[in-house]
Amino acid sequence: MTRLKLGMIGGGQGAFIGAVHRIASRIDDRYELIAGCLSSTEDKALASAKEIGIAPDRSYSDFTTMAKAEALREDGIEVVSIVTPNHMHAQPAIEFLKKGIHVICDKPMTATLDEAQELYNIVKNSEAHFFLTHNYSGYPVVREMRRLVKEGSIGKIRVVKGSYLQGWLAKKEEDNGLKQAEWRTDPSRSGVAGAVGDIGSHTMHLLEFVTNHKLESLAADLSIFVSGRRLDDDASILIRMNNNVRGSLWISQVAVGEENNFKISIYGEKGALHWAQENPNYATLSTHGELDKIITRGGPIHKDSSMANVRIPPGHPEGYLEGFAQIYTDVADVIQESDKATQLLDVLPNADDGLHIMKFINASVQSSNNNSEWVKIN
Amino acid sequence: MTRLKLGMIGGGQGAFIGAVHRIASRIDDRYELIAGCLSSTEDKALASAKEIGIAPDRSYSDFTTMAKAEALREDGIEVVSIVTPNHMHAQPAIEFLKKGIHVICDKPMTATLDEAQELYNIVKNSEAHFFLTHNYSGYPVVREMRRLVKEGSIGKIRVVKGSYLQGWLAKKEEDNGLKQAEWRTDPSRSGVAGAVGDIGSHTMHLLEFVTNHKLESLAADLSIFVSGRRLDDDASILIRMNNNVRGSLWISQVAVGEENNFKISIYGEKGALHWAQENPNYATLSTHGELDKIITRGGPIHKDSSMANVRIPPGHPEGYLEGFAQIYTDVADVIQESDKATQLLDVLPNADDGLHIMKFINASVQSSNNNSEWVKIN
Amino acid sequence: MTRLKLGMIGGGQGAFIGAVHRIASRIDDRYELIAGCLSSTEDKALASAKEIGIAPDRSYSDFTTMAKAEALREDGIEVVSIVTPNHMHAQPAIEFLKKGIHVICDKPMTATLDEAQELYNIVKNSEAHFFLTHNYSGYPVVREMRRLVKEGSIGKIRVVKGSYLQGWLAKKEEDNGLKQAEWRTDPSRSGVAGAVGDIGSHTMHLLEFVTNHKLESLAADLSIFVSGRRLDDDASILIRMNNNVRGSLWISQVAVGEENNFKISIYGEKGALHWAQENPNYATLSTHGELDKIITRGGPIHKDSSMANVRIPPGHPEGYLEGFAQIYTDVADVIQESDKATQLLDVLPNADDGLHIMKFINASVQSSNNNSEWVKIN
């Protein structure tokens, strides 16, 4: 299949989520990133573009210009990724949708509800697609949970619990020059909510995704614990979903010691399902009167493999690929004689290791063939 | 930095590790795969090449021809990945090394010790690099463990324990048409050892990698539990390393229920380190007289970040990238109207989700501002 | 130290918590159970008394009579345990307190707030002690957490989270003859609340115990999921404690698959503490900018051992004693020729095992002394 031509808005030097989007687009080799408005400052946009291999004539510092230009080119982009802070989602999305270019947009949709409504209306009248990277719905085990709920494995749902706890904003990092903290705690860029918008949005989406139920009403207690901060950094929220489902959410960015502790539990009349993001290749299925069962990515339960790419076998957690990539990237650094080359030569498995391990294998066989006698290597 | 021109030997349709190598080469965007000898059957090689975007004139069915041809081209490959079964490692590696092309080779180095020695000699006399994908040494947490050992955090090492347990060969899968099982249990393709060569090799390498000690002697008990199998499917091995380190290994491919349960423990005079591949973003550091500590990928302890790409923040386990990739790939399927498009539209987060979640965020703020009163969505 | 003379109200045949109280009173050998009003039916009281070794003349079927009689005896009880359903706590407690007899009472204090207030006033004017078995505050690791909080290890507390999830009332067990379910779901015996009174009471108490903060206000959403049930079987509760601490509680007895999943987390400005009842010998201490630490029962951190009986070394989880007790009790059954004697002889370690294991030990030494040669047993 040919690769889709991809553009990107945001994600210049110093950004976090832009790089994640780019890696994600490469893993299955379905996209080719060829254009970008990586910054609104022309020089920075150009430097950032160069760094990631975008040609200078496809680097823009203004997304409106980019949308126009790309729409006119024969080899113009087919899809655009929007990876800017929340307040910069709606306008670029609208510009590209109007040109018939598909949009992949970081979550939450926008900074304000009004913008969201405006964008929503445009999406509904557009031929082009619009998708949000609620990325946790892309995990194979999460999709399997959704299937199990649909199939009735846990019966009618009664109670849902979602907690998303981080500790990285326990101090006033927005005053310490941390870019990620700055815009997230700034109402003009983040919107009306802080933690609730940033990670509460993931929590609510995932509970709805897995249960196929929709939020109907809520009662919330948002707190600001860090003095001088302007948006919530902690929240407890009671929720009610359709079909008489009840539940609650714990959201915090001041939970010291928590890295990205995102967990969901779904309790039905017959069973329950549990998933935790920090060990995402596993879920637990409880069924009334039976032993708890462990669901693994790619393990025996999966019936609907078309729904999720299980790129590597069960037990090789996702992360295996990054370990492999590390070796490849280190090798590239050595070949291209980067500054780290010497240091990397010290850790990269080479012919010495290969020969040595062959001796280990041979000695194992020899020892076992001789009543487990001790065999010397070398 | 420009991408390295990459070729591949093996990894045609139906192979497993070839695809892993390709993804790994793309994650950090340092390679461009442009040539391959993906199969020794011409048609199959061509079909496989087409599928992954290699031009027909860069598809070969004979690695000797490929080495010659690529060495002559101005735009010839700079590196080649060898991802064939063990008995097909040595010869292609030698061919490419002779042409000055760098080699990345799957482990173990070869099928026989003689081949390993021959290849080793050629590597030592070659300008080109030769590396093995002992991929577990690429995990950030594993590299951190190595650093801690070097720094003396656990004192002089006394005991090492390695266990690598899988269950996928508990039945005679080599008779059920499972290609992965066929060559691994065939002495002519795998070499003198089965489980010991396949996964024992990883275990021994990683213990040496983390400890900086070398195996000196061993006493082994290799077993064949599946009737009719020709190579070991289980092994217990006593080991002695230099500097009076002792230990043992548990290796099995008939350990029913185990997916890829690879664990190492290193005990020194002052402390100990533990790592388990199935939850690879964490390790444990014990120090005499202190509380056990949890090391996380990218967490507070890491000092030597140059040694490992921490692409995403702590708490976002490696695997986060694959979740993200899933969304991107699904979007590509929708845009390119694949057969799964309808099904995928059901799971992809779209503008409805976006608007709905914005309402959730707004309602949270509104409720909290009104003494946690219940607020309806819609 | 001489043993305290103990009486018991409730806990006759078919009861659960009475037996737990009795075992608890024996473990450290500080009590002697010599009198009881185990049932209000005379025959049942007598039969129950006989079964547990209480003399017939110290068996009562009326707690008022018992209080009078015991207070008059020279060898009368000094303490009474009240282990009846909630609505039968206040009156017996009052009777015994009036006679100067100390009271150990199961939680919650009473069925209604009015009773609690009445009992409270009497306690305050009594020379005798009154204690509640909020048993989770008796765990060594929990008491250690309290000490750490007091010492400022996690700084000023911001957020607390408590969840207590059980699944045993997911179906209408009160209609299936389950005595434990009957009274707990009956407002006349349990009081105004179901799950909130039964297990929410533990949750709230423990959060206060560990933090030394007091609940100030709450907003609750109680649900009845099982049709026809009269008291809450699930609750989400937002809480605010003094000193601006916020938090929330998840309480459920319809959480299918959960056995007794009781967890607390305390987040402060500098750190956090976590404990889970299902693995109660461990807690986690997070401190800003440091690696997470694992607290174990009796491990290095404990400074104030006077506060908790660490009867067995770290790593021998509480439960070790019950394993040991099993052997002792089985031996008693064999000696006293119970019906199970034959069956038990099959599992009890005996001289054959003893001799065999001695051979194992000797063979290990012999093999190791002979270069790890294989040694036959027998």
Next chain:
Amino acid sequence: MTRLKLGMIGGGQGAFIGAVHRIASRIDDRYELIAGCLSSTEDKALASAKEIGIAPDRSYSDFTTMAKAEALREDGIEVVSIVTPNHMHAQPAIEFLKKGIHVICDKPMTATLDEAQELYNIVKNSEAHFFLTHNYSGYPVVREMRRLVKEGSIGKIRVVKGSYLQGWLAKKEEDNGLKQAEWRTDPSRSGVAGAVGDIGSHTMHLLEFVTNHKLESLAADLSIFVSGRRLDDDASILIRMNNNVRGSLWISQVAVGEENNFKISIYGEKGALHWAQENPNYATLSTHGELDKIITRGGPIHKDSSMANVRIPPGHPEGYLEGFAQIYTDVADVIQESDKATQLLDVLPNADDGLHIMKFINASVQSSNNNSEWVKIN
């Protein structure tokens, strides 16, 4: 049932396992400890006896005298517990067996194989029972595993793995006045082996207990890591059991950071079972082609409840009883005005807590009845 009259050899002041045996004998109230030879020094024996409530005329300093005297008394002991170091097991056991008194003996059976054989012969010719406290075979979940193996749940067994790792002898504690270390590292009291005798014995016994297979041969590598120590403190052992079962053991008392990390895994043709002593209320059952299942103490799988006392419901881990006991013991300290009384009054749940928690319960109901409005406590 009447209590058995129990005596004890060893277990005086400063001992560890004696107190464990005493608690174990009390938990189910089946024994009454009335005589003892707690030390071979008369004064120490008497002081120790007094401390635990044994009458002075039933305190002995010589086990031969004790055996004679008790055998002659009408109210003499029926059972004796031997809790001395290994070299003092055989002789007292023989004396009591000869008098027809049942023996419960700590493991391993004796210090030397010769003594074991002698004792064995006497047991075989005695009417009295002889049992060893291989206490890990008393855990409900372990007995359930044995039943599952017998029933064929995991098929014919192939491989067993046992590891028992402790770190408390990582330094030369026998020179630091630690009594437990002194005798265990002294060949004259411990026997020919150190770690292998002390904890290897448990490991081997439990593997045999669960599998119903017997050790046939072994090849061992015992090490002494602590300079100057006379007995092994670490061992790796290859084992072969009847019916072609193979496996290996890891035994260590120098594994820094390990408390009492005792684990067993049993792999059969169809499935596998795993248990870890540090979380002993759970086991894992893997079956080929199915999801892994979690076995809990008292959970759905248990069919043969006669084999194990499940004193408390699933999810209340063994240890719950000790938490409860803590409250009871603290109350006794308060009532008997021990030195700790004031301190304990600070932690014991009292009427203030009771009333406060009643207010919490009432407020929860009131808030929920009023649309989750915030309700003040007090």
